[in-house]
Amino acid sequence: MPVILGIESSCDETSASVCVDGNILSNIIANQTIHAAYGGVVPELASRVHQQNIIPAVQQAIINAKVSKNDIDAVAFTRGPGLLGSLLVGVSFAKSFALAKNLPLIEVNHMQAHILAHFIGDHKPKFPFLCLTVSGGHTQIVLVKDYFDMEIIGQTLDDAAGEALDKTSKILGLPYPGGPLIDKYARLGNANAYAFPEPNIPGFDFSFSGLKTAILYFIRDNVAADPQFLEKNMPDICASVEQRVVTILLNKLKKVAEKYNITQLALAGGVSANTGLRQGLTNLCESKGWESFIPKFEYCTDNAAMIAIAGYYKYLNNEFVGQDVAPLARMPF
Structure with missing residues (x-):
């Protein structure tokens, strides 16, 4: 019964999710309102707000899922495509968390994850x-x-x-x-x-x-x-x-x-x-x-539940990456 922590930070939503045996137990999404004043996402501001949001988002996702950090079996994260600065925050956090807890890392393609969101719930x-x-x-x-x-x-x-x-x-x-x-x-x-x-x-x-x-x-x-x-x-x-x-x-x-x-x-x-x-x-x-x-509305926009479910299926296939993994603004499909 693998427990997967999912991390999503490809653009301006900071999101964390916990998936247990293919079931999404939490999906926290922290939106960024700062970009409204500029009429669009400002990459540098996005990355800075991700730094502020990522720890609270992960902590809340774990609390909502009613699991502990010690229950987590692997960390799945968005490697790309996306804004490089935003991705860097999520990838760095995932690597640090996995290193601290001696957990395997699972890279996820953001666009493939959107598709795999259809495997959340019963209607697949x-x-x-x-x-x-x-x-x-x-x-x-x-x-x-x-x-x-x-x-x-x-x-x-x-x-x-x-x-x-x-x-x-x-x-x-x-x-x-x-x-x-x-x-x-x-x-x-x-x-x-x-x-x-x-x-x-x-x-x-x-x-x-x-x-x-x-x-x-x-x-x-x-x-x-x-x-x-x-x-x-x-x-x-x-x-x-x-x-x-x-x-x-x-x-x-x-x-x-x-x-x-x-x-x-x-x-x-x-x-x-x-x-x-x-x-x-x-x-x-x-x-x-x-x-x-x-998909349900909460799984349409960028969210970590789709990263966690993608990570779950990769976990079953033992598809892991090392600590040398780096974010990719353009990631092959």
Whole structure:
């Protein structure tokens, strides 16, 4: 009955989790509000706040799980990808904790961990399945053949879907973080009010740079004609933008599912918390007679529970690393 301590610090959430025999008993997430004043994550500030948060987060995770430090069998940590300074805090803490307690270390790929979050709880997909992994930095369609046998079938050629939503929120003058606000406004608007273009990208890859440019010009021209345009039409704009991002994502996912004859489709990553995307995947699967898998909200954004569950499966395979391990801002999938 292995007890795994998971550490996540790839961006601006400091998180710690305890997994016992494949069951998540705690998942502490410390958010950083300092970045709101700058309209985005400031890497140097993020790493400094991680230093302040990591010990309290780990301590609380252990307390909530009702275990002791002496019960822990291994320490799993995010090695990458992510912000190097942020990763360094988590990796350094994991190495120190493991060294002090003479425990093995388990490195985890952040993006693979998002996918493995689907193995938390009872409703688990069966191999093989497709996972649409969408965040502020990544947009990928992954064929998941086993816990650590994954193949990227399609990915963004430029910007990520989450980044497109974040940039749109800035253009609209919404405070950071803007993605949840776009989602909130979209629930009140008409998704067919405005037509934004869908890029014609061959194959299964994505592109969101053209959509961002189209949104920028659309808002610039309409605000020039009517300075109150945004104030009067915010819900409809957000709903229309969100719908276009969702259709771009799901149209590609549908094509991949049909080509590979996969009937189990999953969402992962921070943007999987978006209401429109969650409902869109549900509707797609219902129309095709497929099965959908959508994680709980707490496992969508960056969190240590997904690191701990990934670490659990690596522990079963005796996949450990040494104390010479270093963080990787760009980590091979």
